Amino acid sequence: MSINDVVIIGAGPAGLGTAIQLKRYKIEAILLEKEAVGGLLRNANLVENYPGFPNGISGRDLVELFKKQLENSQVLPIFEEALEVDYRENVFIIKTTRRVIISRIVVVASGTKPKRLPNINISKEAEKRIFYEVYHLGHVTNEKIAIIGSGDAAFDYALNLSKKNKVIILNRGVKVKCLSLIFKRALKNSYISYVESIEVEGVKYHDNNLILVCHNSTGKQEIYTSYLVVAIGREPSLDFFSKNLKMNLKRLRSLKKLYMVGDVQNGIYRQTAIAVGNGIKAAMEIYRELKGEKP
Numbered sequence: 001m002s003i004n005d006v007v008i009i010g011a012g013p014a015g016l017g018t019a020i021q022l023k024r025y026k027i028e029a030i031l032l033e034k035e036a037v038g039g040l041l042r043n044a045n046l047v048e049n050y051p052g053f054p055n056g057i058s059g060r061d062l063v064e065l066f067k068k069q070l071e072n073s074q075v076l077p078i079f080e081e082a083l084e085v086d087y088r089e090n091v092f093i094i095k096t097t098r099r100v101i102i103s104r105i106v107v108v109a110s111g112t113k114p115k116r117l118p119n120i121n122i123s124k125e126a127e128k129r130i131f132y133e134v135y136h137l138g139h140v141t142n143e144k145i146a147i148i149g150s151g152d153a154a155f156d157y158a159l160n161l162s163k164k165n166k167v168i169i170l171n172r173g174v175k176v177k178c179l180s181l182i183f184k185r186a187l188k189n190s191y192i193s194y195v196e197s198i199e200v201e202g203v204k205y206h207d208n209n210l211i212l213v214c215h216n217s218t219g220k221q222e223i224y225t226s227y228l229v230v231a232i233g234r235e236p237s238l239d240f241f242s243k244n245l246k247m248n249l250k251r252l253r254s255l256k257k258l259y260m261v262g263d264v265q266n267g268i269y270r271q272t273a274i275a276v277g278n279g280i281k282a283a284m285e286i287y288r289e290l291k292g293e294k295p
C-alpha cells in the first residue's frame with residue numbers, strides 16, 4: 001500500500017485553508033469530508049468579521065467562493081468519513097467508509113459536533129423534525145420553528161430562519177451568551193419571539209406538528225411548532241481517534257506528525273478567519289517538515 005504525505009480530515013474552513021496552501025507548495029494532500037464542503041459555516045446567517053467583505057456575506061455564499069477557490073486550485077475533496085485514525089510503526093492508518101489510507105502526516109480539521117438534547121421524552125416521529133444545524137432547513141417556508149438555546153448560534157439560527165418563517169427562541173435561564181449586536185437584532189425582528197425561563201421536558205408529534213411540552217414558573221405549557229432546532233453548545237469532533245492515538249497525541253503533535261486546526265481545538269475562539277489561519281499555518285509547517293527545514 002502506498003504511503004501518502006498528508007491526509008486532512010474535514011473540508012470546513014480549516015481543512016480548506018490547509019489544502020489550498022499545501023497545493024501552492026505542490027504537496028498533494030488527501031482531503032476527506034464526510035458531509036459537505038464548508039462545514040459549519042454553511043449555517044452562518046451573516047459573516048461580518050471575515051476580511052474582504054465590507055458588507056458581510058452569508059455563510060452559504062462564502063462557502064460557494066471557497067468551493068470556487070478549491071476548484072481553481074485543483075483540490076478535489078474525497079467524500080468519505082474517517083471512521084478511525086490510528087498510529088503504528090511511524091505512519092497513520094486512516095480507515096474511511098470505503099478504504100484504508102496510510103499517511104506520514106495527518107491534519108485534523110474535523111470541527112465540532114452539537115451537544116445533543118439530554119434525556120427527555122421524544123417520540124420517534126418527533127425525532128425526524130429535530131435538527132442541530134439550520135442548513136438542513138433552507139427549503140422550509142411559512143412554518144413556525146422553535147429553537148432551544150441562548151448562545152450566538154441560537155440567535156444567528158433565528159435570524160437566518162426568520163427570513164422565511166416565524167421563530168421562537170426558548171432559553172431555560174435568563175442569561176444570554178450571545179454577541180449583543182446579534183441579540184438586539186433578534187429582539188427587533190418581528191418574526192422572532194424570545195422566551196426566558198422555560199425548559200422543554202418532552203417532544204411529541206401529532207397531526208403534522210411538534211408539541212413541545214415545557215415547564216415554566218407558572219407550570220406546564222405546550223408549544224406547537226413544525227420543527228425544533230437545538231443549539232445548546234458544541235464539543236470537539238474526535239470520535240475517530242483510536243485509543244492508541246489518544247495516548248500518543250501530545251507526542252505526535254510535538255513531533256509535527258499530527259496537526260489539529262480550527263474549531264476542533266480552538267475552544268471558545270471558534271471563528272472562520274481563525275480556522276483558515278490555523279490551516280494555512282499548519283500547511284506552512286508541514287512544508288518545512290517535508291523539506292527538512294528547521295525553524
Ligand SMILES: Cc1cc2nc3c(=O)[nH]c(=O)nc-3n(C[C@H](O)[C@H](O)[C@H](O)COP(=O)(O)OP(=O)(O)OC[C@H]3O[C@@H](n4cnc5c(N)ncnc54)[C@H](O)[C@@H]3O)c2cc1C
Nearest residue numbers: 010012013014034039040041047082111262263270271272
Ligand atoms: C450559526 C453560526 C454562525 C456563525 N457565524 C460566524 C461568523 O459570523 N463569523 C465567523 O468567523 N464564524 C462564524 N461561525 C463559526 C464558523 O462557522 C466556524 O468557526 C468554522 O466553520 C470552523 O471551521 P472548521 O473547519 O474548524 O470546522 P467546521 O466548519 O466544523 O468543519 C469541519 C468539517 O469536518 C468534517 N468532518 C468531521 N468529522 C469528519 C470525519 N470523521 N471524516 C471526514 N470529515 C469530517 C465535517 O463534516 C465538517 O465539514 C458561525 C457558526 C455558526 C454555527
